[in-house]
Amino acid sequence: MIVGCETAALNENQVRTAVLETLAETHSDGVIAALFFISLEECLLCLPIKWRIPSIL
Structure with missing residues (x-):
């Protein structure tokens, strides 16, 4: 069934x-x-590393 009715x-x-x-x-x-x-992930990867992983500071 293609449609749900x-x-x-x-x-x-x-x-x-x-x-x-x-x-x-x-x-x-x-x-x-x-x-x-995918585009959201790409935008997050463009952030500086200190903003993405604050625990390493």
Whole structure:
């Protein structure tokens, strides 16, 4: 099942909308969130070492 609802009672337009919604949600969860956290990690790595690990001072 691609979509999280019963598709037997839906017309063609509603099925298309449900599939597009599922694809958009999957894209957001799998791609956009991963890119966000990768970029966040890259930004943190650009900080000086004394700000990232204060216990070594």
